[in-house]
Amino acid sequence: MITINVTTRDGDTSIIEADTGQSLMEALRNEDIEGIDAFCGGSCACATCHVYMDDGWLSKLKEQEEDECDLLDDSDVQQGNSRLSCQIHLTNALNNITVTIPPEE
Ligand code: FES
Structure with a gap:
């Protein structure tokens, strides 16, 4: 298990626990984090x-x-630190990773 720190669209912070071997997207979606459809x-x-x-x-x-890269280039809210969470696979090296959910497009 690893810990993921999430800042939601409301500016609230949540700490979630997730198994390694899944994607960051799956971990966020499993917790019903708004903005991760x-x-x-x-x-x-x-x-x-x-x-x-x-x-x-x-x-x-x-x-x-x-x-x-191509998908993020089409986003109106892309920043230099943007990633697609489905492309990030959770490992122990990512314990305590911190992410923020972008505003709605
Ligand atoms: S879930 Fe569709 S691009 Fe990540």
Whole structure:
């Protein structure tokens, strides 16, 4: 189990526990975090799992694939720390990861 710190769209913070081996999207969706609709089920086709990575976590992640870059480029709320949470696979190295849910587009 690892811990994920989430800042919601309301600005509230939640701490959730998640099993490794699943995606960050699955962990957030399982907790019904608003803004994580994940309509495509994690196949990198919808961008409804968009998160901002906080506190230097971005550099600890695997590089974005082209599909992820293209989807994020279409987002009106993309930032330099944007990622699609379905493309982030949880490992023990990501314990205490901190993410923020972007505003609604
Ligand atoms: S769930 Fe659709 S792109 Fe991540």
